[in-house]
Amino acid sequence: MELVEKALAGNRRALSRLITLVEAGDAQSRQALAAIYPHTGRAHIVGVTGAPGTGKSTLVNQLALHWRAAGRRVAVLAVDPTSPFSGGAILGDRIRMQALGGDPGCYIRSMASRGSLGGLSRATGDAVKVLDAAGFEIIIVETVGAGQAEVEITREAHTVVVVEIPGMGDDIQAIKAGILEIADVFVVNKSDREGAERTLRQLQMMLHLASGEPRDGWDPPIVQTVASAGKNIADAAAAVERHLEHLKANQLLRRRDRERLGREWNTILREALLQELFARVPAAERENLLNQMLERQIDPYAAAYRLVQRGFGPS
């Protein structure tokens, strides 16, 4: 595909068009992904999540600038699962562009949920593959909010950064268990605010309460930053890099990639199986079962079992 060739050769317009293409998730996008797939698997994927107001975007910008200054090629995907629209995200992009725009070693893109969360998760994963193949060494996937949707998207990263701010630790709801479990690096941003030390201690306490043994032999570090002033950005970046080194040194990187790929593949398989079933079983049969369900003559699970057996044939 010409578009793929151009994108991999560094043409930014082609890159943007290629991401738009894979976002669609259709036959053409699968063809493009097949073409780029051999070139993937080199990037360090960094997930950044945290509640609104924690200064996450500023931190991500600063990290990107830091890594750019160190000569690394950086891409940022800003994912908003809470919004069916990308208005805010697009505005964010424009502001970011002022600092990072025009730099060919940096690419920023926002992704909003069009349709479904499952679709957004898949589209994000496929956009990461494109950026990976295009040679970006660090890909930051930044999500808005810290709910279950964000957890699901963020966990697909090699390194997960969770951003907190002083005062949030007071709220028992602020640091949620799902977030604690996925965090590889904690950043307490806006740490020039009152209560920063207390938040730090609370985080340390929660970490020790939550885990007897550190997961995979990695004790998540807590870094205090003031992203808006560029303070301690190097420390945060170093913590992220150390985590990747830890994964590599302990043969964990391949295991994480394998788990990630397994989950992704299951999602792809589910959809491919459904499409194949639809192609093999006449629509009238499905309609008939749906009508029986509506009449409460058969329940959806039993009807599914029947159709699945019919589709696969005798085992």
Next chain:
Amino acid sequence: MELVEKALAGNRRALSRLITLVEAGDAQSRQALAAIYPHTGRAHIVGVTGAPGTGKSTLVNQLALHWRAAGRRVAVLAVDPTSPFSGGAILGDRIRMQALGGDPGCYIRSMASRGSLGGLSRATGDAVKVLDAAGFEIIIVETVGAGQAEVEITREAHTVVVVEIPGMGDDIQAIKAGILEIADVFVVNKSDREGAERTLRQLQMMLHLASGEPRDGWDPPIVQTVASAGKNIADAAAAVERHLEHLKANQLLRRRDRERLGREWNTILREALLQELFARVPAAERENLLNQMLERQIDPYAAAYRLVQRGFGPS
């Protein structure tokens, strides 16, 4: 199943245990759902969504009390997709219990996301079936927040109520397109606050901008309430009831049920197909393909296609 019989006979402890059982989504829960399914399809399912701080829970409590006073049996499912934990929701339940607890015609339960959003959506749908079969005439599914996850859960209702408050209309992000599209009834709560009239006008304007023709011949009414003072609750309840009458009078209820069931069935089919594939194709074959993917010799979509063909056999 004894548990099903007891729950359908009105035993509350059995009802709670049955919902816990179907939440699990395992073989036993499918068996229970098969047993209750013939008794479903009678309830009016009402989805209530809106941003945090709109007084949604208070409104839902008041609606429940209103319908109880009218002799209707009411159940409330409070769903929190943003939290992997149910701490807040449980607290909410306790407060609610003071007003509604002890009344056998009213059942309140909170559901938090354990694991995945898809799982929560399925568990909510199955809990609704249990409550429907147990004879609750109105089932209110209340979601926290107004993001994509909420839209996905709320759209499974017959009637969707979107709650706004004065002042939110000022924010272009506040009323999102996804929300506008799914709303059957708008409630402007806390309408004793300044700016209530303006919010009302803005909503009216957005509704007229968004839709040329009203969807399904239904023009979503806007009701102004002060839920904390019990003001205009009867109007809000009447608007919800009128919407159901509209669906019934125009043969739309069955169409909505059919669409809903179709979506639900697709989700069940995807999972059932994956399990059947796993049962039919040796694990070693899957492992082998996964390894080839990790080595970038085959992409996940092509690998999925291969495995699907292998599982189904020649067509």
